Amino acid sequence: MRLATTVCFVIGASLLSAQPLPDSDGWISLFNGRNFDGWYTFLPSTGKNSDPKKVFKMENGMIHILDIPESDERQEFGYLASEREFFNCRIRVEFKWGAKRFVPNNENKRDSGLLYFFNGPDKIWPRALEFQIQETDVGDLWLLDGSRITTKIETEGLPMYVLSGPLKTQNRGRIIKFGDFEDRNGWNVLELVLDADKATHIVNGRVVMRAWDIQQPSTDDPIQYVPVSRGRIMLQAEGAEVWFRNLQMKPIKPTEKPWSAR
Numbered sequence: 001m002r003l004a005t006t007v008c009f010v011i012g013a014s015l016l017s018a019q020p021l022p023d024s025d026g027w028i029s030l031f032n033g034r035n036f037d038g039w040y041t042f043l044p045s046t047g048k049n050s051d052p053k054k055v056f057k058m059e060n061g062m063i064h065i066l067d068i069p070e071s072d073e074r075q076e077f078g079y080l081a082s083e084r085e086f087f088n089c090r091i092r093v094e095f096k097w098g099a100k101r102f103v104p105n106n107e108n109k110r111d112s113g114l115l116y117f118f119n120g121p122d123k124i125w126p127r128a129l130e131f132q133i134q135e136t137d138v139g140d141l142w143l144l145d146g147s148r149i150t151t152k153i154e155t156e157g158l159p160m161y162v163l164s165g166p167l168k169t170q171n172r173g174r175i176i177k178f179g180d181f182e183d184r185n186g187w188n189v190l191e192l193v194l195d196a197d198k199a200t201h202i203v204n205g206r207v208v209m210r211a212w213d214i215q216q217p218s219t220d221d222p223i224q225y226v227p228v229s230r231g232r233i234m235l236q237a238e239g240a241e242v243w244f245r246n247l248q249m250k251p252i253k254p255t256e257k258p259w260s261a262r
Helices: 002-016
Strands: 039-044 056-059 062-067 078-082 088-101 111-119 129-132 141-144 148-152 167-170 173-174 188-195 199-205 206-217 225-226 230-237 240-251
Touching: 056 225, 062 230, 111 188, 111 240, 129 188, 129 206, 129 230, 148 230, 167 173
Parallel strands: none
Antiparallel strands: 039 078, 056 062, 062 240, 078 230, 088 188, 088 240, 111 129, 111 230, 129 141, 141 173, 148 167, 148 206, 188 199, 199 206, 206 225
16 A cells, blocks of 8 residues: 555655746746647758757757858758647747857848747748747737738738827738847847737837737638638747747736727
């Protein structure tokens, strides 16, 4: 009996320790700090969970992307994606830039991204929305592979999010964020709020983008759009060395009544 009790206790403790527990504010870590359990890598040339160059690393509890030798060789884009879907939650992560840059983006702004509502097959780039992480552009929203939203923009010719402006449905390209609140040299805190089919981008405590009525093409009929309120997330490798830490999520209660900026 004592042996059985001890074994059950040890197994139970092991299972509990494998599941991250919320902190005092309710935030749950999405990485265990040791490996990529619950996540997978994708590179076009090698596919899923095949990363011979070690483009994606876990170091000292942080995610280190593109810490590989610089060269004149073209470095393909890729990503680290979650196996689970996320919905009705806040997602928070910190990032800072490294020094290494790679062809074809070696002369461009350092670039990465947090993608969300990722649905469908793996490819570059898949059906999703992007919380842009790029020098001077952190917080922009990119619509990928047919995703569309309603938001407030300044003009058709300048799709920049504004606090008060005309409502437009956007189904491609980039919507420029409001304001510039990023730190080019140090750590930045990004927060993404997923509330049913609505999303909010927050950079260092400031709201820079809102979108609602998020839709994507139906898997049964690509001509038809359907509301989207859940999907996987990912972190991009897009030609620049970058660090991520403290990737966390906190469940939220969705808005009880449907709302829109109308």
